[in-house]
Amino acid sequence: MIRLGTRGSALALAQSQRVADSIAARTGEDVELVRIVTHGDVSSAPLASMGGVGVFVAAVRESLLAEECDVVVHSLKDLPTTPHPGLIVAAMPKRADARDAAIVRLGLALADLPAGSKVGTGSPRRQAQLRRRFPGLEVVELRGNVDTRLARVLGREAGVAADGSPIEAMTPDLDAVILAAAGLERLSRLDVVTEYLGIDGWPTAPGQGCLAIETRRDLSGPLKKALLALDHRSTRLAVEAERAVLRRLEAGCSAPLGAHAFVDGEMMFLASRVYSPEGEQVSSAHALYVDDADDPAEDLAARVADELLANGAAALAPLGGAR
Numbered sequence: 310m311i312r313l314g315t316r317g318s319a320l321a322l323a324q325s326q327r328v329a330d331s332i333a334a335r336t337g338e339d340v341e342l343v344r345i346v347t348h349g350d351v352s353s354a355p356l357a358s359m360g361g362v363g364v365f366v367a368a369v370r371e372s373l374l375a376e377e378c379d380v381v382v383h384s385l386k387d388l389p390t391t392p393h394p395g396l397i398v399a400a401m402p403k404r405a406d407a408r409d410a411a412i413v414r415l416g417l418a419l420a421d422l423p424a425g426s427k428v429g430t431g432s433p434r435r436q437a438q439l440r441r442r443f444p445g446l447e448v449v450e451l452r453g454n455v456d457t458r459l460a461r462v463l464g465r466e467a468g469v470a471a472d473g474s475p476i477e478a479m480t481p482d483l484d485a486v487i488l489a490a491a492g493l494e495r496l497s498r499l500d501v502v503t504e505y506l507g508i509d510g511w512p513t514a515p516g517q518g519c520l521a522i523e524t525r526r527d528l529s530g531p532l533k534k535a536l537l538a539l540d541h542r543s544t545r546l547a548v549e550a551e552r553a554v555l556r557r558l559e560a561g562c563s564a565p566l567g568a569h570a571f572v573d574g575e576m577m578f579l580a581s582r583v584y585s586p587e588g589e590q591v592s593s594a595h596a597l598y599v600d601d602a603d604d605p606a607e608d609l610a611a612r613v614a615d616e617l618l619a620n621g622a623a624a625l626a627p628l629g630g631a632r
């Protein structure tokens with residue numbers, strides 16, 4: 310029996326169940342989901358006041374270190390860039406859609422919303438991107454699980470959740486929200502997307518759309534073997550380059566920074582942009598990997614981070630927190 314630790318949110322359960330199924334298929338063993346309740350799940354205080362998204366990761370890692378479970382699944386973009394000494398990310402499966410998606414009332418385009426329309430997002434990057442591209446819109450602070458965020462635009466009827474807990478009715482009070490396409494896809498809710506935001510003009514968080522499967526460093530045997538087989542090499546290269554930019558800027562997962570890399574055969578490309586909080590200033594850089602450095606991800610990230618800093622990225626925005 311393999312125990313896979315997971316938070317109880319619908320998104321966490323959906324991504325954990327997918328990984329559990331592929332581990333079961335590869336090992337022939339049963340995989341049991343072990344529920345981990347974190348402080349961030351029971352409190353509705355702003356994440357920043359609790360030490361950022363790192364609060365979720367810390368609780369899940371504790372459970373792994375205490376051997377209450379054998380493997381956990383993170384959204385890579387929520388994982389601090391500082392490695393944990395006792396743990397390893399044994400697998401990064403092939404990345405899903407890295408784009409952000411807009412869910413706008415009545416199927417409108419963001420560009421067609423009248424001035425003063427309210428758009429919800431708690432992400433400093435998305436807030437800056439919205440202000441830059443759509444200066445007339447009002448950005449509204451937003452957090453909570455995906456279902457609740459969607460209900461702020463789409464409304465919702467009262468009911469009972471699969472686990473028996475009550476679902477509150479909600480009247481829409483926002484005109485749009487911005488979410489990661491990958492999260493909606495994992496919840497089978499892509500039907501609500503009214504618009505995809507192209508990566509070129511709207512680079513997303515380092516590692517967005519990628520899962521990180523973490524285990525104890527000393528793990529061996531069939532589970533370790535199964536995890537290594539789930540790893541997708543070009544995904545890992547790309548997201549390592551994106552995360553290395555974050556690390557080199559000494560930035561955290563809530564920095565107003567977008568980064569996106571992709572690998573195509575022998576070629577690798579990385580672009581990144583840092584925003585001022587109000588979005589009126591940006592620092593952008595990109596680099597193409599062509600030669601044969603030992604560590605292509607670090608080589609690209611070093612060039613991009615140096616250029617960002619030379620363009621004044623450090624002065625644009627507060628970058629730190631939850632590294």
Ligand SMILES: NCc1[nH]cc(CCC(=O)O)c1CC(=O)O
Pocket residue numbers: 362384385386387487488489490491492516517518519520
């Ligand atoms: N910060 C929360 C979070 N962490 C991962 C995802 C989506 C899935 C992913 O990016 O892999 C989300 C929700 C969102 O940003 O809309």
